[in-house]
Amino acid sequence: MEGKKADVKGKSADIIMQFNRPEGVHHMESLLPKSVKRRVHALKRLQLQCANIEAKFYEEVHELERKYAALYQPLYDKRRDVVSGAVEPTDEECEWHSDREEEDLAEELKKKAAVEEKKEDSATTEDPKGIPDFWLTTLRSVDMLSDMVQEHDEPILKHLRDIKVKFSEPGQPMSFTLEFHFETNSYFTNAVLTKVYKMKSEPDEVDPFSFEGPEIIDCEGCQIDWHKGKDVTVKTIKKKQKHKGRGTVRTVTKQIPNDSFFNFFNPVKVSPEDPMDEDTELTLAADFEIGHFFRERIVPRAVLYFTGEALEDDDSFDEEELDEGEEEDNDEEGDEDEEEEYDPQA
Amino acid sequence: MADIDNKDQAELDPADMEDVEEVEEEETGEDVNSKARQLTVQMMQNPQILAALQERLDGLVGSPSGYMESLPKIVKRRVNALKNLQVKCAHIEAKFYEEVHELERKYAALYQPLFDKRSDIVKAAYEPTDEECEWKADEEEELTEEMKEKAKVEDEKKDEEKEDPKGIPEFWLTVFKNVDLLSDMLQEHDEPILKHLQDIKVKFSDAGQPMSFTLEFHFEPNDYFTNQVLTKTYKMRSEPDESDPFSFDGPEIMSCTGCQIDWVKGKNVTLKTIKKKQKHKGRGTVRTVTKTVPNDSFFNFFSPPEVPENGELDEDSEAVLAADFEIGHFIRERIVPRAVLYFTGEAIEDDDDDYDEEGEEADDEEGEEEADEENDPDYDPKDANPPAECKQQ
Numbered sequence: 001m002e003g004k005k006a007d008v009k010g011k012s013a014d015i016i017m018q019f020n021r022p023e024g025v026h027h028m029e030s031l032l033p034k035s036v037k038r039r040v041h042a043l044k045r046l047q048l049q050c051a052n053i054e055a056k057f058y059e060e061v062h063e064l065e066r067k068y069a070a071l072y073q074p075l076y077d078k079r080r081d082v083v084s085g086a087v088e089p090t091d092e093e094c095e096w097h098s099d100r101e102e103e104d105l106a107e108e109l110k111k112k113a114a115v116e117e118k119k120e121d122s123a124t125t126e127d128p129k130g131i132p133d134f135w136l137t138t139l140r141s142v143d144m145l146s147d148m149v150q151e152h153d154e155p156i157l158k159h160l161r162d163i164k165v166k167f168s169e170p171g172q173p174m175s176f177t178l179e180f181h182f183e184t185n186s187y188f189t190n191a192v193l194t195k196v197y198k199m200k201s202e203p204d205e206v207d208p209f210s211f212e213g214p215e216i217i218d219c220e221g222c223q224i225d226w227h228k229g230k231d232v233t234v235k236t237i238k239k240k241q242k243h244k245g246r247g248t249v250r251t252v253t254k255q256i257p258n259d260s261f262f263n264f265f266n267p268v269k270v271s272p273e274d275p276m277d278e279d280t281e282l283t284l285a286a287d288f289e290i291g292h293f294f295r296e297r298i299v300p301r302a303v304l305y306f307t308g309e310a311l312e313d314d315d316s317f318d319e320e321e322l323d324e325g326e327e328e329d330n331d332e333e334g335d336e337d338e339e340e341e342y343d344p345q346a
Numbered sequence: 347m348a349d350i351d352n353k354d355q356a357e358l359d360p361a362d363m364e365d366v367e368e369v370e371e372e373e374t375g376e377d378v379n380s381k382a383r384q385l386t387v388q389m390m391q392n393p394q395i396l397a398a399l400q401e402r403l404d405g406l407v408g409s410p411s412g413y414m415e416s417l418p419k420i421v422k423r424r425v426n427a428l429k430n431l432q433v434k435c436a437h438i439e440a441k442f443y444e445e446v447h448e449l450e451r452k453y454a455a456l457y458q459p460l461f462d463k464r465s466d467i468v469k470a471a472y473e474p475t476d477e478e479c480e481w482k483a484d485e486e487e488e489l490t491e492e493m494k495e496k497a498k499v500e501d502e503k504k505d506e507e508k509e510d511p512k513g514i515p516e517f518w519l520t521v522f523k524n525v526d527l528l529s530d531m532l533q534e535h536d537e538p539i540l541k542h543l544q545d546i547k548v549k550f551s552d553a554g555q556p557m558s559f560t561l562e563f564h565f566e567p568n569d570y571f572t573n574q575v576l577t578k579t580y581k582m583r584s585e586p587d588e589s590d591p592f593s594f595d596g597p598e599i600m601s602c603t604g605c606q607i608d609w610v611k612g613k614n615v616t617l618k619t620i621k622k623k624q625k626h627k628g629r630g631t632v633r634t635v636t637k638t639v640p641n642d643s644f645f646n647f648f649s650p651p652e653v654p655e656n657g658e659l660d661e662d663s664e665a666v667l668a669a670d671f672e673i674g675h676f677i678r679e680r681i682v683p684r685a686v687l688y689f690t691g692e693a694i695e696d697d698d699d700d701y702d703e704e705g706e707e708a709d710d711e712e713g714e715e716e717a718d719e720e721n722d723p724d725y726d727p728k729d730a731n732p733p734a735e736c737k738q739q
Contacts, residue, residue, distance in 0.1 A: 028691045039467050039514050041481035042474035043686035046460045050683065053460075057453045061446060068442045075431045075438075082424050082431075089427035096426035131424050137413075209687055300435065303428035304592055307414055 051203040051211050058201055058213050062174055066167040072300070079302070080162040084183075085130030131306075135160040138298065138305045139261075144290060145298075152232045153261040159185040163302075165295050174199040174214055178294050187232075189225045193265050196220045197291045216288040221265035232260045264290070436586040436594050443584055443597050447557055451550040457683070464685065465545040469566070470513030514689075518543040521688045522644075527676055535615045536644040542568040546685075548678050557584040557597055561677055570615075572608045576648050579603050580674045599671040604648035615643045647673070 029037055081087035136157040139145045149157065162181040168174055180193040198218040203211035224231075235258035242249045257263070267287050268280050276284070297310070304310035414422065466472035519540040522528040532540070545564040551557055563576040580602045586594035607614075618641035625632050640646070650670050651663040659667065680693070687693035 028689070033511055035510050036514055038479045039474060040686065040690065041479045042467055043464055043514075043689075044481050045478060046464055047684065047686050050457055050460055053453065053456050054683075057449065060449055064442065064445055064449065068438065071438050072435060075435055079428055079431055082427050089424060093430055094423045094426045096429055128418055128421055131421055131428070209684070209692060300439075301432065301592075303425065303432050306428075307425065309592060 048203075048208050051208045054211065054213075055202045059174070062167065062201070062214070063170060066169075069165065069167055076162075076164070076299070080181075083131045083134045084161050133158055134306060135163065135302070138302050141305050141308055141311065142293075142298070144293060148261045148264065148290070150232070150259050150261065152258075156185065156187045156232065157261065159183045159187075163294065163299050165299050174201040176295055178291060178299075187227060187230045189227070190222075193224060193262075194222045195265060195267075195291060197288065197295075216292060218270050219267050219284075219287060219291060221267050224262060224265055232258060233262050233266065234258050433586070433591045436591045439594065439596075440585045444557070447550065447584070447597070448553060451553075454548065454550055461545075461547070461682070465564075468514045468517045469544045516541050517689060518546065518685070521681065521685055524688050524691055524694060525681070527673060528681075531644045531647060531673070533615070533642050533644065535641075539568065539570045539615065540644065542566045542570075546677065546682050548682050557582040559678055561674060561682075570610055570613045572610065573605070576607060576645075577605045578648060578650075578674060580671065580678075599675060601653050602650050602667075602670060602674060604650055607645060607648055615641060616645050616649070617641055 029040060032040065078087070082089055136149075136154060139149055139157065159182045160180060161183050162179075164179040164181065166177045166179060168176065175196055175198045177197070178195045180195075182188075182191060182193070184191075196219060197216045198220070199214040200217045201214040203209075224233075234255045237254055237256060239252045239254060240249055241252055264287070268284055270276070270284065298305060301310050414425070417425065463472070467474055519537060522532055522540060542565045543563060544566050545562075547562040547564065549560045549562060551559065558579055558581045560577055560579045563578075565571075565574060565576070567574075580599045582597040583600045584597040586592075607616075617638050619636055619638050622635045622637060623632055624635055647670070651659065651666055653659060653667075681688060684693055
């Protein structure tokens with residue numbers, strides 16, 4: 001039977017910044033008798049106090065997350081070592097009992113695979129080390145992330161050997177950092193690429209009741225020290241230009257941005273002064289969602305994305321903020337979004 | 347004339363640029379793929395191709411991707427080692443959630459004085475001071491001068507005509523009526539009873555006990571039942587399921603229990619009496635039989651379906667329970683902590699804002715409460731309901 005998830009994860013997780021909250025109309029209050037309205041205002045003041053206490057609650061949850069990050073870390077380190085082949089797990093550590101049904105189904109496949117493997121083993125001399133392409137495969141198994149990965153990114157991402165989450169220390173403004181650890185490669189010299197997500201963890205003075213816990217409000221990438229000619233975030237194009245007056249044609253080469261996963265480390269900057277245009281807002285919102293997803297799902301559960309198991313579970317991922325109109329089942333509708341142009345009835 | 351071919355854009359004289367017309371753009375290197383991409387885009391706009399693709403994809407749903415099977419044995423072995431590590435993570439996560447629950451318990455005690463004050467104001471046990479009532483009016487509330495005058499006159503009339511209302515009358519009933527999830531449960535005959543609802547509290551299980559929370563509905567003395575408090579307890583599973591450890595995503599409500607309501611005679615709104623005419627087949631005589639049958643009522647909330655030993659329920663009861671869990675969760679997480687915002691309606695807009703269809707935030711699909719749209723493959727977000735303003739009489 002389906003149970004109902006408590007909103008605990010919603011409390012401990014940050015959510016995406018909401019831009020441009022449209023103003024609503026509060027008819028209710030103006031119709032109340034004066035003496036009652038007065039008391040309602042008293043309740044609102046109490047509510048404000050609640051919001052401030054709530055902010056402290058979230059700070060403590062953040063500390064709890066920091067504490068537990070340290071408890072998970074040895075397991076993640078072991079994961080990294082197994083993936084890289086630095087450590088070979090023992091037979092005991094590799095024991096895994098799959099579902100009965102799966103086993104029956106897989107029996108045949110296994111037999112078939114066993115025959116093929118024997119062929120393979122004798123054919124190849126190479127013994128794959130660790131789990132090749134672990135993180136690349138993980139990224140590619142998730143729509144939201146695979147959309148970011150271009151063909152030219154893949155050879156680089158094969159060198160990705162770990163992704164870590166680091167939490168801000170107590171007393172610092174609340175934030176988390178994603179660290180992408182790369183083995184030595186021919187594309188760039190950095191050992192680690194970082195993305196920092198800054199959060200607002202207090203009620204907004206102007207709109208205190210919109211506070212729902214920490215929200216990502218800004219992010220910062222890092223500089224990638226590309227080897228010459230290897231920067232996949234730019235491409236060179238040649239343009240032919242015709243001089244209107246003279247009629248001569250010339251060829252001009254330009255460098256323009258190129259789609260790449262590595263643009264992730266060069267996000268649009270949020271400026272408090274300039275209001276953002278819609279596109280930038282959307283791009284940033286998408287970026288925040290991705291950062292959040294890395295932190296909450298990918299890093300903690302990477303193997304389940306590698307195998308594909310987690311993808312069914314992800315329908316429940318977005319049920320974090322379990323509010324009234326609750327069913328925020330974003331992932332299910334992912335497809336509908338892409339099919340916007342397509343009318344099945346046509 | 348200098349050879350200006352192949353000059354870098356940056357080096358060119360701006361004056362030159364003005365007279366220039368771009369003829370053709372040629373991409374170097376990588377974008378051999380662009381033509382292929384273009385073709386793909388065209389293909390993907392062809393309904394027949396898409397339909398065929400969709401069929402193939404549908405066939406794949408639920409079947410193992412084959413990726414795992416295709417891995418060499420030694421690699422698969424290491425993946426299994428990672429899975430075992432993942433199980434360990436799930437157990438650590440369970441402890442994390444226990445600690446969060448403790449944190450919630452600790453903070454519940456910090457909120458309680460504020461909630462108690464709320465309760466006192468609502469039921470008129472306490473009159474807040476002027477200072478405690480200071481609140482900047484929202485911009486939205488700005489009425490025109492005319493309206494303000496009118497409202498003032500009406501206020502004065504009201505004040506003369508009837509007694510000054512005590513506290514905030516029908517506070518909780520109004521909260522219920524403003525929230526779809528709850529108003530759906532309300533029947534007309536429930537309303538007079540809910541006028542007597544003075545407070546809703548959330549109590550958390552203590553450390554060491556199985557994780558649960560209880561909703562307490564506090565009523566003032568009334569003609570309907572003698573209980574002062576009606577309770578609903580929700581029990582949670584806070585550990586990974588051994589047979590499916592990876593489905594663990596935090597505490598989940600697994601079951602709930604209500605309480606007995608001691609109804610005053612004749613006042614039980616969860617039952618109704620019906621009269622049935624029955625005709626004796628043999629004799630042909632007709633008789634009238636009265637029967638008591640269940641009646642729709644909010645108060646059925648306190649007698650939820652029981653989960654039998656073998657854990658299996660019929661589909662209807664499962665649906666009822668799922669809805670019940672959602673309501674219990676919602677009351678705990680949103681209603682009790684933020685009641686005044688549901689009373690005024692502010693929180694309902696907040697909830698709606700997240701699911702704003704016409705909003706620029708492009709997530710048309712969010713929050714469509716009609717489940718059909720989610721499951722309907724033909725649903726086209728562009729056909730979604732037009733904004734309310736467009737609705738004609």
